[in-house]
Amino acid sequence: MLVLGIETSTNVSSVALGSEQGIVASTSLSRGKGHAEFLIPAVKFLCEESEVALSQLAGIAVGVGPGLFTGMRVGVATAKTIAQALGVPLVGIASLDLLAFEIRYTPKLICACIDARRGEVFCAFYRQVPGGVQRVSDYVAWPPQRLAAEIEARVEEVLFIGNGALLYKERLPKLRTEYAAFSRAFPQASALVELALPRFFREETDSLYELEPLYIRKADAQIAWEERGVVIQRPGRVKTRKREGER
Amino acid sequence: MIVLGIETSCDETAVAIVEDDLVRSNLITAQIDVHSRFGGVVPELASREHLRAINRAIAQSTEHALISMRDIEAIAVTIGPGLIGALLVGVAAAKSLAMVLDVPLIGVNHLEGHVESAFIDRKDLAPPVIALIVSGGHTMIAEMPEHGRFDILGQTIDDAAGEAFDKIARFLGLPFPGGPEIDRLARKGNANAVRFPRAMMGDDSFDFSLSGLKTAVIRWIRERQAAGEDFDPADVAASFQEAVVDVQVAKTLRAAEERGRKTIILAGGVAANSRLRERMSEEAAERGIDVVVPPPRLCTDNGAMIAAAGLRRLARGESTSLDVAPDANLSLA
Numbered sequence A: 001m002l003v004l005g006i007e008t009s010t011n012v013s014s015v016a017l018g019s020e021q022g023i024v025a026s027t028s029l030s031r032g033k034g035h036a037e038f039l040i041p042a043v044k045f046l047c048e049e050s051e052v053a054l055s056q057l058a059g060i061a062v063g064v065g066p067g068l069f070t071g072m073r074v075g076v077a078t079a080k081t082i083a084q085a086l087g088v089p090l091v092g093i094a095s096l097d098l099l100a101f102e103i104r105y106t107p108k109l110i111c112a113c114i115d116a117r118r119g120e121v122f123c124a125f126y127r128q129v130p131g132g133v134q135r136v137s138d139y140v141a142w143p144p145q146r147l148a149a150e151i152e153a154r155v156e157e158v159l160f161i162g163n164g165a166l167l168y169k170e171r172l173p174k175l176r177t178e179y180a181a182f183s184r185a186f187p188q189a190s191a192l193v194e195l196a197l198p199r200f201f202r203e204e205t206d207s208l209y210e211l212e213p214l215y216i217r218k219a220d221a222q223i224a225w226e227e228r229g230v231v232i233q234r235p236g237r238v239k240t241r242k243r244e245g246e247r
Numbered sequence B: 001m002i003v004l005g006i007e008t009s010c011d012e013t014a015v016a017i018v019e020d021d022l023v024r025s026n027l028i029t030a031q032i033d034v035h036s037r038f039g040g041v042v043p044e045l046a047s048r049e050h051l052r053a054i055n056r057a058i059a060q061s062t063e064h065a066l067i068s069m070r071d072i073e074a075i076a077v078t079i080g081p082g083l084i085g086a087l088l089v090g091v092a093a094a095k096s097l098a099m100v101l102d103v104p105l106i107g108v109n110h111l112e113g114h115v116e117s118a119f120i121d122r123k124d125l126a127p128p129v130i131a132l133i134v135s136g137g138h139t140m141i142a143e144m145p146e147h148g149r150f151d152i153l154g155q156t157i158d159d160a161a162g163e164a165f166d167k168i169a170r171f172l173g174l175p176f177p178g179g180p181e182i183d184r185l186a187r188k189g190n191a192n193a194v195r196f197p198r199a200m201m202g203d204d205s206f207d208f209s210l211s212g213l214k215t216a217v218i219r220w221i222r223e224r225q226a227a228g229e230d231f232d233p234a235d236v237a238a239s240f241q242e243a244v245v246d247v248q249v250a251k252t253l254r255a256a257e258e259r260g261r262k263t264i265i266l267a268g269g270v271a272a273n274s275r276l277r278e279r280m281s282e283e284a285a286e287r288g289i290d291v292v293v294p295p296p297r298l299c300t301d302n303g304a305m306i307a308a309a310g311l312r313r314l315a316r317g318e319s320t321s322l323d324v325a326p327d328a329n330l331s332l333a
């Protein structure tokens, strides 16, 4: 069964093509072109070079974050619409799960942790189980000091993975901690394809109309409204409209 | 030729199927409920809603058009101007469709779409035309000497007309969006009750400024309230609307006369304003100029106008590369 994987929840755009026999082709990019520019040409390139017709794809997998809002949306919109146009099933998998899956061979507590900007990280904890990892916490958006306090309190060996952990290494506990190499700092579509395949076989697929990114954070306007009753003004005319910042 | 058009530049998720000059379906998923309590469009919420709505809108557009996805021969999509996060959702979906269906992609300027909406099902109509594009995000006078070519004659130097309507509506305690509410209330009021300023009315540019008017209206209301004087909100709405319409009508007519054009197109969401349509039609008629206003479903942001503009570009042999990125500030000319 050929599956296309799309992962764009961080700066890295990552696309992979694979089946139960292994990864057929993959590519990723972390600077220059943005997700919106890179993604579709990348899919075409992988298919052409590996001589796979789009009609041979039997499923589409997508990393649903948590991560950068705009990146996640581009990935999810692309994956959903490819699935819709091909008429094939769709599977969404949390991007932090992909990171943890890559270092599943450790008995240590795994902390997958990516940069959430604004001085925070998106993170979750995992433990090794037969055949993979199991998540043992919620997905959260925390400042590094909060994560550091959590690690201190646990008093056990922790293996960090992800660009968020590397970014805030100096502010995280030194004792009993270790960091996965930066070559694994970003969630990759190849892991996504591998993790998604069993979901397709078990037919645990997601609805085209209901799958959403894991935002974790609310929109600023909503937070302001709920906490203080503050209304954020309509943006100015288009010329002066600021680009919506990645967050 | 069957074209699917996608428009997600602001707060409507819109998908349409247009076959040559026939609109076969025109789906618009509005997000008013999401934004109304904020009194304006919140970009992040708009982006989230677009992603929620886009695939159902695509499915329904083909169902309503009684076609299958395989019948689609091209994909047109708004690539700007607009909210970048919102545009990205539509562009991602459009590219995916174009790739899988193996049909051309055509990136369309949102404002060009508004102008082209007037030409749908109007074989009698042809450029050159003068267009007044007025909406929540835009206030602009442009000349279209031929399809696909534009000269921007003037535009707002501060607020868009729709923004000013929303702001004043909020001040008068009317719900969002303010345009239709002001229009309705103004019909019951006296347009000459208060003489609000007509900014840039006398100068020889075709630019607009609306922030001074907005401030003047708000100051006027506050002064009455401070003095404990009663006033009729309908009079304020009518007088404010009249000030906006006066300038827009005068400048658009002068543009048509200076350029020697005999057709004016009124496009964009605010083109639905009854007073603007009425005054423009009357005063243009006195000068032997025709005014064309698309039906309401084509005035508000919609996918049919994008598909129609895409069809024109495709007919001229144009298409867009699959690595195109949307541009929040894309210029019409």
Ligand SMILES: [Zn+2]
Binding pocket: B110, B114, B135, B268, B269, B300, B301
């Ligand atoms: Zn518009």
